[in-house]
Amino acid sequence: MSATTATRSALSQTSVWVSTLARLILAGVLLAAGILKAVDPAGSVAAVRAYELVSSPLATPIGWGLPFLEIGLGLLLLVGLHTRAAAIVSAFLLVTLLAAVISVAARGLSIDCGCFGGGGPVASGETRYTSEIVRDIGLLLLSAWLAWRPRTRFSLDRWDGEHLG
Amino acid sequence: MSAGSRRAQELARQQALAAAKRHRERRIGVVAALVVLVLLVGGGIGFQAWRTRRAPDAVPTSGAASLAPVAITDGKPIVLGQADAPVKLALYEDFHCPHCAEFEEAYGSVLTAARESGKAEIELYPMSFIDAGSESAANAMACAAEAGFGASYYEGLFANATLRWSDGQLIALADQVAPGDTERFNSCVRSRANAGWAASIDAAADANGVSSTPTLFLDGARLDLANLTPEALQTKIDEAATT
Numbered sequence: 527m528s529a530t531t532a533t534r535s536a537l538s539q540t541s542v543w544v545s546t547l548a549r550l551i552l553a554g555v556l557l558a559a560g561i562l563k564a565v566d567p568a569g570s571v572a573a574v575r576a577y578e579l580v581s582s583p584l585a586t587p588i589g590w591g592l593p594f595l596e597i598g599l600g601l602l603l604l605v606g607l608h609t610r611a612a613a614i615v616s617a618f619l620l621v622t623l624l625a626a627v628i629s630v631a632a633r634g635l636s637i638d639c640g641c642f643g644g645g646g647p648v649a650s651g652e653t654r655y656t657s658e659i660v661r662d663i664g665l666l667l668l669s670a671w672l673a674w675r676p677r678t679r680f681s682l683d684r685w686d687g688e689h690l691g
Numbered sequence: 692m693s694a695g696s697r698r699a700q701e702l703a704r705q706q707a708l709a710a711a712k713r714h715r716e717r718r719i720g721v722v723a724a725l726v727v728l729v730l731l732v733g734g735g736i737g738f739q740a741w742r743t744r745r746a747p748d749a750v751p752t753s754g755a756a757s758l759a760p761v762a763i764t765d766g767k768p769i770v771l772g773q774a775d776a777p778v779k780l781a782l783y784e785d786f787h788c789p790h791c792a793e794f795e796e797a798y799g800s801v802l803t804a805a806r807e808s809g810k811a812e813i814e815l816y817p818m819s820f821i822d823a824g825s826e827s828a829a830n831a832m833a834c835a836a837e838a839g840f841g842a843s844y845y846e847g848l849f850a851n852a853t854l855r856w857s858d859g860q861l862i863a864l865a866d867q868v869a870p871g872d873t874e875r876f877n878s879c880v881r882s883r884a885n886a887g888w889a890a891s892i893d894a895a896a897d898a899n900g901v902s903s904t905p906t907l908f909l910d911g912a913r914l915d916l917a918n919l920t921p922e923a924l925q926t927k928i929d930e931a932a933t934t
Binding site for chain 1: 724
């Protein structure tokens with residue numbers, strides 16, 4: 527084995543572990559966000575409404591359905607099934623939520639993002655848009671990495687001709 | 692054709708077949724995952740529709756005896772408890788605000804005990820800014836107070852905070868907490884008799900500088916709920932009652 531092949535192999539091992547960590551963090555965050563919202567249906571509809579982005583009848587299916595989409599994606603990522611597709615869908619979801627929070631901040635509304643339950647209007651000094659945006663960007667980077675390098679350990683995905691164990 | 696090239700052809704054919712099989716399996720896997728995801732989201736929406744539209748659950752009443760009817764005056768809160776109580780607690784809540792339901796779960800027993808022991812009277816401002824259910828619940832809360840079962844109705848509203856509060860649900864809750872003749876209450880709910888009062892409460896809250904719920908004032912001083920515990924609230928009420 528030449529030196530470059532050895533380095534390349536060590537690098538790819540590192541990337542597999544980074545991807546595994548990214549997958550499990552994303553799974554945990556999505557499951558927590560989904561479950562905390564799903565227990566409070568009226569609250570999550572109110573949280574959607576507080577963004578003032580969708581018309582009133584649309585807020586209900588979004589408020590009720592979005593938590594279950596998060597739970598579904600979280601479960602797929604937890605077991606590592608269709609990792610790349612789940613990572614891509616998560617990235618799109620995060621971009622949407624990020625845009626929503628930025629738009630709220632830009633319009634000067636005072637709300638809690640309701641990302642992990644709760645949500646709705648808050649006093650004007652109690653908004654946390656910066657930390658919400660930073661957190662979403664971090665998660666977006668994780669899902670982008672995972673879409674780019676979807677091979678992970680402890681996963682149900684099978685990669686042709688290769689067994690990662 | 693030589694034997695060797697025939698073997699190579701056969702091998703290539705088998706490899707192509709195997710690749711097609713893998714491709715098919717992967718496509719079935721993707722479709723299956725999509726179907727499960729769609730069913731999960733659809734089922735979740737259906738589940739939440741059921742949870743918000745069902746009849747209210749029975750309420751574990753705190754033994755709240757039937758109170759005297761409470762008068763409803765525009766811009767003035769619903770007063771629960773003895774008017775000569777030494778401590779005044781002004782409570783601003785929206786029946787659909789999630790933090791209010793959490794607050795009620797954590798602090799409800801402290802507030803109820805303070806009210807029932809005569810230490811504190813509770814001035815309730817039921818605001819309606821979250822959705823249509825907030826407003827119909829605020830109206831019904833006033834109807835219940837007028838009918839004399841405001842305290843237990845209040846507990847019932849928060850115990851069933853996931854409901855959307857249609858007229859039917861609000862009336863069914865009254866049947867749960869105050870069984871008997873509720874015909875006057877029912878028509879009060881259906882006709883939105885206290886809708887004007889509910890709007891005046893929102894205006895009063897605004898005038899009092901309250902822009903978020905839950906908000907609690909003890910003898911006029913706003914409490915920092917983020918750094919409060921039920922035990923600390925208990926202590927504050929006891930201290931205020933003895934001074």
